[in-house]
Amino acid sequence: MMIFDKQLRSSEGSVEVWREFNLDESLNASFVLPFFEKHNRGYVKFYGWSRGLRIELEADTLRFNLSSSREVLMLSGAWFNPHLEIAKTSRNAKKILEKFLEVFPGLGIAINPWDRVGMLYTIFLSRNTDYYRNTVIWMKKIFKMAETEDKLSNVRLNSIGRSYQLKQLYKVREKLISILKDDSSAESYSLDKFLEIRKRILAVKYCGPKIAHGWGLFSLGLTCLSQVDRHLLRIGEALGIIGPDDKIPFKNFCAHSRCFVRKDCKIIDRCITYKMYRLFGVAAGWLQTATYLYGAKYLSKGKDPFKVLRR
Structure with a gap:
């Protein structure tokens, strides 16, 4: 179309x-x-x-x-139309992707490449908490106070809440802002450029590969990236995507490699994020998004209506 x-x-x-x-x-x-x-x-x-x-x-x-x-x-x-992207994958990958397309046929990938600091704040505050009950509420309060990116640093985070995520953000927010400020005029980043920024994000305390890859996916639209969260791990293991020897991305390895370009990471053959890319190509980020949505909507409530956990 x-x-x-x-x-x-x-x-x-x-x-x-x-x-x-x-x-x-x-x-x-x-x-x-x-x-x-x-x-x-x-x-x-x-x-x-x-x-x-x-x-x-x-x-x-x-x-x-x-x-x-x-x-x-x-x-x-x-x-991002997953119906088109699935056609480019292998037969085995297509079978798994089609399973999730049956559940979420209308799922796209909403991205925001313009408010990059706000996106990074949001992903930072999503760690180990309920996204809808906490992160979304915190960020809406912050956004209403700031209104624009250049006023984000003026928001008093202790007025938003007392969670450890907000306290940690207060400690590192100036560093996060400075990382993106240098490239604020760029409309888009190549994968190679993202890997440079990933290294800088990972140099910040409390920031791991999950934050960096989430930002690359949902801010820059790099759909070859996927966040390794508990939903992906559970569903991936059940579907045989993730094996017992596969590894969650290590911060130190991600900070010192350019894996998607040079394939120079020591655990690249076992890294779950890279394995997702190898198996599903540019649909990797969509699949991870679908597993998150399915986990949050159904599995976290003890339900599996589409029998996703049954191979």
Whole structure:
């Protein structure tokens, strides 16, 4: 299907998306969620780039204001169509991906390459906590106080809450901001450039590969990356994707290698993130997002309605 622009008025537009696309599902599975408030059938972005943008899905069309179709496709997740990407994978990979497409046929990958510091804050605060009950609420409070990226450092984090995640963010936020400030004018990063930034992120206390790879996926749209979380581990082991000798990415190895470019990591043959890329290509990030959504929506409540854990 060809995606096209249609101008409705000077400040409004629409863009056709793939038939199965689900806006609610795509935003709820992404670190982009806290940047939006739900209003009736649509979402309004209340922080940072394109503040005031409204996105609403009607049938197979996204209607919007104050933005371009390119920005809307990225922020909504509709730019990534898993139905097309699955066709490029091997037979075995396709079988696994199709299993999750049955569950989440409308799942895209919502990304935000413009509010990069806000995205990094969000991913940092998602560690070891309930994303929807804590992280999203914390970040919405922070975003409403700051309104723009250049005011993020002015927010008094102790007024947001008393969790250890917020206390740790307070200690390192200036370092996180400085990492991205140098490249704030760049609209996109290559994988090679991301690996340089990954090294700098990993040099910051409390930041591991899960944070760096999550930022690369959901801020830059590098869908070859996947975060290794408990849902991926559980589902991956059940489906035979992850074996007993496979390893979660090590911070020290990730900080000193350019694995996706030079394949120079000592555990590259056993690294789960690289194995996901080797098996599923650019659909690796989508699969990890789908396993997270399935785990959070069903497995965490003791349910497995689609029998994903049964091979």
